[in-house]
Amino acid sequence: MSAKKEGMVYVTSLQERIVHWLLAGSCLFALLTGLGLMFHSWDFIAALLGGHYAMKWMHIFSGVVFAFSLVAASIMWWEHCKFVPDDLKWAQQAGGYLWEAHDLPPGGMYNAGQKLFFWAVFVFGIILVVSGLIMFNPLAVPVVLARWAYMLHAASVMVIASFFIVHLYLGTFGNPGTVQIMFHGWATRDYCEFHKGKWLADREKKGGEESQAS
Amino acid sequence: MTEYIKLIDLTKCTGCRACQVACKNWNDLPAESTGFTGSLQNPADLSYNTWCLIRFDEIQNGSGMNWIMRHDACMHCEWPACVKACPSPGALVRTDTGAVVHDPNYCIGCKACTAACPFDIPRYSAEQEKIAKCTLCYDRITDGRKPACVTACPTGCLTFGPKAEMLAKADARAAEVQGVVYPRNPKYRTNVLYIMPKAINVAQLQHTNPNPKMPTTILWWKNLFKPFTLIGMGAVAGAAMLHYMVRGPHEPHEPENKEGGE
Ligand code: HEM
Ligand code: SF4
Numbered sequence: 092m093s094a095k096k097e098g099m100v101y102v103t104s105l106q107e108r109i110v111h112w113l114l115a116g117s118c119l120f121a122l123l124t125g126l127g128l129m130f131h132s133w134d135f136i137a138a139l140l141g142g143h144y145a146m147k148w149m150h151i152f153s154g155v156v157f158a159f160s161l162v163a164a165s166i167m168w169w170e171h172c173k174f175v176p177d178d179l180k181w182a183q184q185a186g187g188y189l190w191e192a193h194d195l196p197p198g199g200m201y202n203a204g205q206k207l208f209f210w211a212v213f214v215f216g217i218i219l220v221v222s223g224l225i226m227f228n229p230l231a232v233p234v235v236l237a238r239w240a241y242m243l244h245a246a247s248v249m250v251i252a253s254f255f256i257v258h259l260y261l262g263t264f265g266n267p268g269t270v271q272i273m274f275h276g277w278a279t280r281d282y283c284e285f286h287k288g289k290w291l292a293d294r295e296k297k298g299g300e301e302s303q304a305s
Numbered sequence: 306m307t308e309y310i311k312l313i314d315l316t317k318c319t320g321c322r323a324c325q326v327a328c329k330n331w332n333d334l335p336a337e338s339t340g341f342t343g344s345l346q347n348p349a350d351l352s353y354n355t356w357c358l359i360r361f362d363e364i365q366n367g368s369g370m371n372w373i374m375r376h377d378a379c380m381h382c383e384w385p386a387c388v389k390a391c392p393s394p395g396a397l398v399r400t401d402t403g404a405v406v407h408d409p410n411y412c413i414g415c416k417a418c419t420a421a422c423p424f425d426i427p428r429y430s431a432e433q434e435k436i437a438k439c440t441l442c443y444d445r446i447t448d449g450r451k452p453a454c455v456t457a458c459p460t461g462c463l464t465f466g467p468k469a470e471m472l473a474k475a476d477a478r479a480a481e482v483q484g485v486v487y488p489r490n491p492k493y494r495t496n497v498l499y500i501m502p503k504a505i506n507v508a509q510l511q512h513t514n515p516n517p518k519m520p521t522t523i524l525w526w527k528n529l530f531k532p533f534t535l536i537g538m539g540a541v542a543g544a545a546m547l548h549y550m551v552r553g554p555h556e557p558h559e560p561e562n563k564e565g566g567e
C-alpha cells in the first residue's frame with residue numbers, strides 16, 4: 092500500500108483508516124438502530140434487524156464499539172485537531188467554501204471545519220457514551236440524573252447526526268479526491284497542496300518517507 | 306369507549322389490604338417472601354409482582370397522630386410520561402378507557418419508562434427483562450366489570466365509574482370532608498384520583514409527587530431533540546445539495562476555465 096506512487100501522497104496509514112471506519116461504522120449503526128428506537132413509525136428498521144428487542148442489544152453493542160473507537164480516534168487525531176491561529180483566518184473566510192477566498196493560509200492535516208467536526212464528535216461522543224451507560228441501568232442512579240441522560244443522549248445525537256451529513260458531503264461530492272484518503276490512503280499531490288499545503292511542506296521538510304513528489 | 310376514573314378516598318381506607326390480595330389474585334401474580342420492616346406496610350415496595358400496595362404513614366399534625374393507609378398503584382395518566390418514553394411500539398399504550406396498559410410481549414426491557422414516570426410506578430424484573438405495573442384491570446373494565454381492587458374493597462374507599470360522574474363525585478366528597486382532590490394539575494391529569502383528608506398534605510406521604518407533571522427533560526427529549534434530529538439532518542442535507550449546485554465541488558480553479566484567470 093505504501094509503496095511510492097507517481098504524483099500521489101500517502102496521507103493516512105492503515106491503522107488510521109481502520110480506526111476511522113470502526114468509528115464511522117459503529118456510529119452509523121448506532122444511529123440507525125437508535126432512530127429505529129426513537130421513531131415508532133420507522134419500525135421497518137426493527138423489522139429488518141429482527142425486532143425491537145434485538146435492536147436494543149445491537150444498539151448497545153455498537154455503542155460499546157463506538158466508545159472504544161472514540162478513544163482510539165481521539166489519541167490518533169488529538170494533535171492534528173488542536174486549533175492554531177491560522178484556523179481563525181480560515182474560519183473568517185469560511186475556508187473558501189461559500190465565497191471566493193484569496194487569503195487562505197495553507198492547510199494543516201485538517202482544516203478548522205474538520206477540527207470542529209472532530210471536537211464535536213469527541214465532546215458529544217463522550218456525552219453519548221456516558222449517558223448511554225446510565226440509560227443501560229437508569230435504576231442505579233437518582234431519577235433526575237437518569238432523565239437528564241435520556242435528554243442529553245438525544246441532544247448529542249442531533250448534533251453528531253447533523254455534523255455527519257456535512258462530513259459525508261464534504262468527504263465525498265463536496266471535495267473530489269478526498270474519500271480515497273479513507274479507502275486506500277492516497278491523495279494526489281495537487282490535492283494535498285490545495286487542501287493540506289502546510290502539512291505536506293512540513294512532512295517533506297522532515298523527509299517524509301512515503302510522500303512522493305512527481 | 307367510555308373513559309373511567311378510579312377514586313381513592315383516603316378518609317375511608319382501613320388498611321385491610323383486600324385490594325392488594327385481589328390484584329395478585331386476578332393478575333396471577335406470585336406472592337413474594339418479605340420481612341418485617343417496622344411498619345405494617347408489606348411488602349415494602351411495589352415490584353414486578355406487586356402492582357398495588359397499601360402504604361402506611363404515621364403523621365403527627367399538631368395535636369393528633371394520623372395513621373394514613375394509601376392504596377398506591379399506577380395513576381393512569383392522561384398524558385403518560387411512560388408511554389412517551391417507551392421505544393417499543395405497543396409495549397405501553399394509553400387506551401381510550403383511560404387505562405394505561407403494558408404488554409409484556411412488546412416490552413424490550415429498556416427501563417426508560419421507570420425513569421420517566423412521575424410517580425415511580427413501573428417495576429423492572431431482571432429475570433424477565435421486562436417491566437410490569439397496574440393495568441387498571443383493562444381486561445375486566447372492557448368486559449363491563451370493575452377493577453379487581455375496587456370489587457374487593459369493603460369500605461367504599463375504592464370506587465370506579467365513568468369519568469364525568471367520578472369527577473363530580475370527587476369534588477363533592479372533597480367538599481364534604483374539607484379535603485382536596487389530588488392530583489389537580491390541569492396540565493397533567495390522571496384517571497386515578499385521591500381524596501386527601503383535611504389534616505394531610507400529600508407531601509407528607511411516602512412515595513408521592515406533590516406536583517406531578519411530564520418531566521421537562523422527557524419533554525425536551527421527545528418534543529425537541531427527537532424531531533430536530535431529523536430536521537437537522539434534513540436541513541444540512543438540503544444545504545449540502547444547494548451548495549453543490551450553486552458553488553460546485555471545492556477544487557483548485559483551473560485558470561483557463563475562469564474569465565480573466567486568477
Ligand atoms: C460513510 C460516511 C463517511 C465517509 C465517506 C467519511 C469519509 C472521511 C474522509 C475521506 C476523511 C478524511 C478527510 C481528510 O483527510 O481530509 C474522514 C475523516 C474523519 N472522519 Fe469520516 N467519513 C464517514 C463517516 C464518519 C462518521 C460517522 C464519523 C463520526 C463518528 C466520522 C469521523 C471522522 C473524523 C473525526 C475524521 C477526522 C477529522 C475530519 O476529517 O473532520 N466519519 N472521513
Ligand atoms: S403513573 Fe407512571 S406508569 Fe402509570 S400511566 Fe402515569 S407515567 Fe405511566
Ligand code: SF4
Pocket residue numbers: 387390391392393396397407411412413414415416417418419427435436
Ligand atoms: S421497559 Fe418496556 S415498557 Fe418500559 S419503556 Fe422500555 S420497552 Fe417500554
Ligand code: SF4
Pocket residue numbers: 317318319320321322323324325359374376454457458459460461462463
Ligand atoms: S381494599 Fe379498600 S379499605 Fe382495604 S386496603 Fe384496599 S383500599 Fe383500603
